[in-house]
Amino acid sequence: MTTPITVMPDASRLGEAVAQRILDQLTTGSAIIGFPAGRSATPVAAALSKSGARLDGLQIVMMDEYVTRQGSRWDLLDPHTPHSCIGWAERNLLRPLDLGQTSLLTPDPNEPAAFKQEIRDRGGIDLFLLASGQGDGHVALNGPGTPRDAPTRVVELPESTRQDNVSTFPNLRSPADVPAYGVTIGTAELAELSHSAVMLLWGANKANAFDRITQADRYDPLWPATIVHECRNAGIYADEAAAQKSEREGV
8 A cells, every 4th residue: 555745845835735635625515624732733723823824624533632530431631731632723724714612523532432322423634744753653542452343432641642732832841741542543444444544744843753654554453653554645754854854765
Protein backbone atom coordinates (compact mmCIF):
# COMPACT_ATOMS: atom_id res chain seq x y z
CA MET A 1 0.00 0.00 0.00
CA THR A 2 1.51 3.34 -1.06
CA THR A 3 0.29 6.45 0.70
CA PRO A 4 1.11 9.62 -1.30
CA ILE A 5 3.58 12.04 0.28
CA THR A 6 3.42 15.80 -0.27
CA VAL A 7 6.39 17.85 0.95
CA MET A 8 5.83 21.59 1.41
CA PRO A 9 8.53 24.23 2.02
CA ASP A 10 7.40 25.02 5.56
CA ALA A 11 4.59 24.60 8.10
CA SER A 12 2.74 27.69 6.92
CA ARG A 13 2.49 26.43 3.34
CA LEU A 14 1.49 23.00 4.62
CA GLY A 15 -1.28 24.59 6.67
CA GLU A 16 -2.55 26.55 3.67
CA ALA A 17 -2.64 23.44 1.47
CA VAL A 18 -4.62 21.39 3.97
CA ALA A 19 -6.92 24.31 4.79
CA GLN A 20 -7.72 24.60 1.08
CA ARG A 21 -8.83 20.98 1.08
CA ILE A 22 -11.25 21.81 3.88
CA LEU A 23 -12.52 24.89 2.04
CA ASP A 24 -13.00 22.80 -1.10
CA GLN A 25 -15.07 20.32 0.90
CA LEU A 26 -17.19 23.18 2.22
CA THR A 27 -18.26 24.07 -1.31
CA THR A 28 -20.61 21.08 -1.02
CA GLY A 29 -22.37 22.93 1.81
CA SER A 30 -20.85 21.17 4.82
CA ALA A 31 -17.69 19.49 6.03
CA ILE A 32 -17.01 17.21 8.98
CA ILE A 33 -13.32 17.49 9.81
CA GLY A 34 -11.38 15.56 12.44
CA PHE A 35 -8.69 17.50 14.31
CA PRO A 36 -5.88 16.65 16.70
CA ALA A 37 -5.25 19.19 19.44
CA GLY A 38 -1.90 20.90 19.73
CA ARG A 39 1.02 21.96 17.60
CA SER A 40 0.54 19.75 14.51
CA ALA A 41 -2.80 21.22 13.42
CA THR A 42 -2.06 24.84 14.40
CA PRO A 43 -0.93 25.91 10.88
CA VAL A 44 -4.18 24.53 9.43
CA ALA A 45 -6.29 26.36 12.01
CA ALA A 46 -4.35 29.58 11.35
CA ALA A 47 -4.83 29.27 7.58
CA LEU A 48 -8.58 28.72 7.97
CA SER A 49 -8.79 31.83 10.16
CA LYS A 50 -6.87 33.92 7.62
CA SER A 51 -8.99 32.72 4.70
CA GLY A 52 -11.91 34.98 5.57
CA ALA A 53 -14.26 32.33 4.18
CA ARG A 54 -17.69 31.63 5.63
CA LEU A 55 -17.37 28.42 7.57
CA ASP A 56 -20.93 27.96 8.80
CA GLY A 57 -21.07 24.39 7.50
CA LEU A 58 -17.92 23.27 9.30
CA GLN A 59 -18.34 20.54 11.93
CA ILE A 60 -15.26 19.65 13.98
CA VAL A 61 -14.56 16.26 15.51
CA MET A 62 -11.89 16.23 18.22
CA MET A 63 -10.12 12.91 18.59
CA ASP A 64 -9.34 12.89 22.31
CA GLU A 65 -9.33 14.62 25.68
CA TYR A 66 -7.72 14.09 29.06
CA VAL A 67 -9.99 12.80 31.82
CA THR A 68 -9.99 12.44 35.59
CA ARG A 69 -11.81 9.83 37.64
CA GLN A 70 -14.62 10.91 39.94
CA GLY A 71 -15.84 7.83 41.75
CA SER A 72 -17.26 5.47 39.14
CA ARG A 73 -17.39 8.16 36.45
CA TRP A 74 -14.92 10.10 34.33
CA ASP A 75 -14.81 13.88 33.98
CA LEU A 76 -13.38 15.67 30.97
CA LEU A 77 -10.58 18.10 31.75
CA ASP A 78 -11.79 21.65 32.35
CA PRO A 79 -11.49 23.37 28.92
CA HIS A 80 -9.90 26.39 30.61
CA THR A 81 -6.91 24.21 31.46
CA PRO A 82 -4.08 25.13 29.04
CA HIS A 83 -3.57 21.52 27.94
CA SER A 84 -7.24 20.70 27.43
CA CYS A 85 -7.85 19.41 23.91
CA ILE A 86 -11.36 20.86 23.90
CA GLY A 87 -9.90 24.14 25.13
CA TRP A 88 -7.43 24.06 22.23
CA ALA A 89 -10.35 23.67 19.82
CA GLU A 90 -12.23 26.57 21.40
CA ARG A 91 -9.18 28.88 21.25
CA ASN A 92 -7.91 27.89 17.79
CA LEU A 93 -11.06 26.92 15.90
CA LEU A 94 -14.40 27.87 17.43
CA ARG A 95 -13.66 31.47 18.41
CA PRO A 96 -11.41 32.48 15.47
CA LEU A 97 -13.78 30.87 12.96
CA ASP A 98 -16.93 32.21 14.63
CA LEU A 99 -18.35 28.74 15.21
CA GLY A 100 -20.69 27.79 18.02
CA GLN A 101 -20.14 25.05 20.59
CA THR A 102 -22.62 22.85 18.71
CA SER A 103 -20.06 22.66 15.87
CA LEU A 104 -17.78 20.59 18.12
CA LEU A 105 -18.09 16.83 18.66
CA THR A 106 -15.99 15.11 21.33
CA PRO A 107 -16.02 11.59 22.80
CA ASP A 108 -17.87 11.02 26.08
CA PRO A 109 -15.60 9.01 28.42
CA ASN A 110 -18.65 7.50 30.14
CA GLU A 111 -20.28 6.40 26.86
CA PRO A 112 -17.37 5.99 24.42
CA ALA A 113 -19.29 3.72 22.05
CA ALA A 114 -21.78 6.53 21.40
CA PHE A 115 -19.02 8.52 19.66
CA LYS A 116 -18.81 6.01 16.82
CA GLN A 117 -22.57 5.99 16.36
CA GLU A 118 -22.82 9.77 16.35
CA ILE A 119 -20.13 10.03 13.67
CA ARG A 120 -21.94 7.38 11.62
CA ASP A 121 -25.21 9.27 12.00
CA ARG A 122 -23.50 12.36 10.56
CA GLY A 123 -22.27 10.42 7.56
CA GLY A 124 -18.68 9.87 8.63
CA ILE A 125 -15.70 12.21 8.69
CA ASP A 126 -14.94 13.91 5.38
CA LEU A 127 -11.30 14.54 6.25
CA PHE A 128 -9.46 13.50 9.39
CA LEU A 129 -6.25 15.34 10.20
CA LEU A 130 -3.86 13.05 12.04
CA ALA A 131 -0.70 13.69 14.02
CA SER A 132 2.06 11.40 15.26
CA GLY A 133 3.80 11.44 18.60
CA GLN A 134 7.42 12.30 17.92
CA GLY A 135 8.87 9.75 20.32
CA ASP A 136 6.42 6.87 20.38
CA GLY A 137 4.14 7.30 17.36
CA HIS A 138 0.91 7.63 19.30
CA VAL A 139 -2.08 8.85 17.30
CA ALA A 140 -4.80 10.53 19.35
CA LEU A 141 -4.07 8.76 22.66
CA ASN A 142 -3.51 5.36 21.09
CA GLY A 143 -0.04 4.44 22.34
CA PRO A 144 2.42 1.74 21.26
CA GLY A 145 0.87 -1.71 21.34
CA THR A 146 -2.61 -0.53 20.35
CA PRO A 147 -4.32 -3.21 18.24
CA ARG A 148 -5.65 -2.29 14.80
CA ASP A 149 -9.25 -2.82 15.90
CA ALA A 150 -9.11 -0.74 19.11
CA PRO A 151 -12.40 1.16 19.69
CA THR A 152 -13.03 4.56 21.24
CA ARG A 153 -12.28 4.12 24.94
CA VAL A 154 -10.63 5.51 28.07
CA VAL A 155 -6.93 4.65 28.21
CA GLU A 156 -4.11 5.00 30.66
CA LEU A 157 -1.36 6.99 28.98
CA PRO A 158 2.01 5.22 28.81
CA GLU A 159 5.09 7.09 29.97
CA SER A 160 6.24 7.53 26.36
CA THR A 161 3.03 9.34 25.37
CA ARG A 162 3.10 11.52 28.48
CA GLN A 163 6.69 12.45 27.59
CA ASP A 164 5.64 13.38 24.05
CA ASN A 165 2.78 15.51 25.36
CA VAL A 166 5.16 17.65 27.39
CA SER A 167 6.35 19.16 24.10
CA THR A 168 2.78 19.52 22.79
CA PHE A 169 1.64 21.90 25.52
CA PRO A 170 4.26 24.39 26.82
CA ASN A 171 2.62 24.65 30.26
CA LEU A 172 3.49 21.00 30.95
CA ARG A 173 6.98 20.85 32.40
CA SER A 174 7.39 17.11 32.95
CA PRO A 175 5.53 13.85 32.28
CA ALA A 176 4.26 14.03 35.86
CA ASP A 177 2.21 17.10 34.87
CA VAL A 178 0.39 15.19 32.11
CA PRO A 179 -2.92 13.60 33.16
CA ALA A 180 -2.66 9.83 33.49
CA TYR A 181 -5.88 9.04 31.59
CA GLY A 182 -7.68 10.18 28.48
CA VAL A 183 -10.59 9.28 26.25
CA THR A 184 -9.56 8.65 22.66
CA ILE A 185 -11.02 7.69 19.33
CA GLY A 186 -9.84 4.21 18.45
CA THR A 187 -7.65 3.16 15.56
CA ALA A 188 -10.64 1.16 14.29
CA GLU A 189 -12.80 4.29 13.97
CA LEU A 190 -10.01 6.34 12.41
CA ALA A 191 -9.80 3.87 9.54
CA GLU A 192 -13.47 2.94 9.31
CA LEU A 193 -15.20 6.31 9.64
CA SER A 194 -12.88 8.61 7.68
CA HIS A 195 -13.60 9.19 4.00
CA SER A 196 -10.16 10.79 3.71
CA ALA A 197 -7.20 11.33 6.05
CA VAL A 198 -4.03 13.42 6.14
CA MET A 199 -1.05 12.85 8.41
CA LEU A 200 0.54 16.19 9.38
CA LEU A 201 4.30 16.10 10.01
CA TRP A 202 6.27 19.32 10.26
CA GLY A 203 9.36 20.49 12.06
CA ALA A 204 12.73 18.78 12.50
CA ASN A 205 11.47 17.03 15.63
CA LYS A 206 9.05 15.02 13.46
CA ALA A 207 11.81 13.60 11.21
CA ASN A 208 11.85 10.30 13.08
CA ALA A 209 8.05 10.07 12.87
CA PHE A 210 8.24 10.79 9.14
CA ASP A 211 10.73 7.95 8.71
CA ARG A 212 8.73 5.45 10.73
CA ILE A 213 5.50 6.22 8.90
CA THR A 214 6.90 6.38 5.38
CA GLN A 215 8.92 3.19 5.82
CA ALA A 216 5.74 1.30 6.73
CA ASP A 217 3.09 0.22 4.24
CA ARG A 218 0.45 -1.01 6.70
CA TYR A 219 -0.53 -0.62 10.31
CA ASP A 220 2.28 -1.26 12.80
CA PRO A 221 1.06 -1.41 16.43
CA LEU A 222 4.50 -0.33 17.61
CA TRP A 223 3.92 3.03 15.85
CA PRO A 224 0.13 3.60 15.85
CA ALA A 225 0.31 6.66 13.59
CA THR A 226 0.86 4.20 10.75
CA ILE A 227 -2.94 3.81 10.84
CA VAL A 228 -2.86 6.45 8.10
CA HIS A 229 -1.96 3.63 5.68
CA GLU A 230 -5.24 1.90 6.53
CA CYS A 231 -7.40 4.98 5.91
CA ARG A 232 -9.22 5.62 2.64
CA ASN A 233 -7.89 8.37 0.36
CA ALA A 234 -4.99 8.99 2.71
CA GLY A 235 -2.01 11.28 2.29
CA ILE A 236 1.04 12.40 4.22
CA TYR A 237 1.78 16.11 4.30
CA ALA A 238 5.24 17.08 5.59
CA ASP A 239 7.43 20.12 5.49
CA GLU A 240 11.05 20.06 4.38
CA ALA A 241 12.33 20.09 7.96
CA ALA A 242 10.53 16.83 8.76
CA ALA A 243 11.35 15.17 5.43
CA GLN A 244 15.00 16.21 5.02
CA LYS A 245 16.42 13.48 7.28
CA SER A 246 14.89 10.80 5.09
CA GLU A 247 16.08 12.55 1.94
CA ARG A 248 19.60 12.78 3.34
CA GLU A 249 19.65 9.08 4.21
CA GLY A 250 18.04 7.96 0.98
CA VAL A 251 14.85 6.64 2.56
